[in-house]
Amino acid sequence: MRTDSTELGDARRRVEALVCDLPGGGVDERMFTEPWELRAFAMAVAAYHSGRYEWSEFQLSLIRAIKQWEDGHASEPWSYYEHWLTALETVLADNGVLSDAAIDERTREVLAIPRTANHHKAHREPVAVSPAVV
Amino acid sequence: MTPDPSPAPTDTRLRTQDEIAARVKALESMLIEKGIMTTEAIDRLAEIYENEVGPQLGAKVVARAWTDPEFKQRLLADASAACADMGIGGLQGEEMVVVENTDTVHNAIVCTLCSCYPWPVLGLPPNWYKAPAYRSRIVREPRKVLAEDFGFEIPDSVEIRLWDSSSELRYWVLPKRPEGTEDMGAFELAALVTRDSMIGVGPAASPTA
8 A cells, every 4th residue: 555665765856856946945935734735746747747848847937936926926925836836827828738717717616616525524423343352 | 628828827826725725626637637647646746745744743732642631631522622722723614533542442544435634733644545445445344454554453352443534524543652651751752653643554653663
């Protein structure tokens, strides 16, 4: 069930070689604090692996997103992965993969579904018990 | 679908975390539909960092419960409130319940339908927690799965209870305090509390290990 830790270590080195040249490189900034941040991070790398864009395009897009924040909105709270998401959406739109309007529409659909729609009820008893053998 | 000659993507700022999370989910589902990536590919990348997401504050809570009986009572009575007292929260209103392992009862958590998990306390769930194999088998044959998949033998004299987390109510486990730790303080003890021990698929580390 578990991935071998050396294999994970190798995978990590490969990903870090990719991200080490990106702007906003502080360790604290890059720490993930919400699950969506990690999904957005992984998607940008996966889309690059599938050949949808050059890594330099994503890099440039991220630089622009951060610059835009510095230029106009520096009063807003800094969120590295919001810039990351903006950069990913931009680079996908620029390459004709997905339009902003289409993502907007799907986002509204996702928001319309209650969170884990099928699993909203509290279960107050154990779902299974394996009794002691005396 | 033809891409719009679109302006820059909508400003992602000034949104709630829920809205951003929904947007990321939307993006992921569309990229998968288009065959640009697979869930497995994203999971594999995410797995590299899964131990680093979220505050993983559960260990501090467990160590305090081991050393402060009054706190332990409060934790077992109302985990959400007891954690809030330690400045640990961030759950969006869901209830948290902590179940205690004893000499006669062992507890483990699962989400049978999806991957509900008390992540603001335990960090992001490991991949196997979300896998169908764990979700179905741990319920059917908990003793066997703990022994075979996790190398964690539960004596036959101990009852095993499985708790199904949902989006409304999330469980996590207060593991047994390891032997030989009588002289240790909360700070040292916290280092022994593993993620797996709070899921219930492993013991807390022993101080000599």
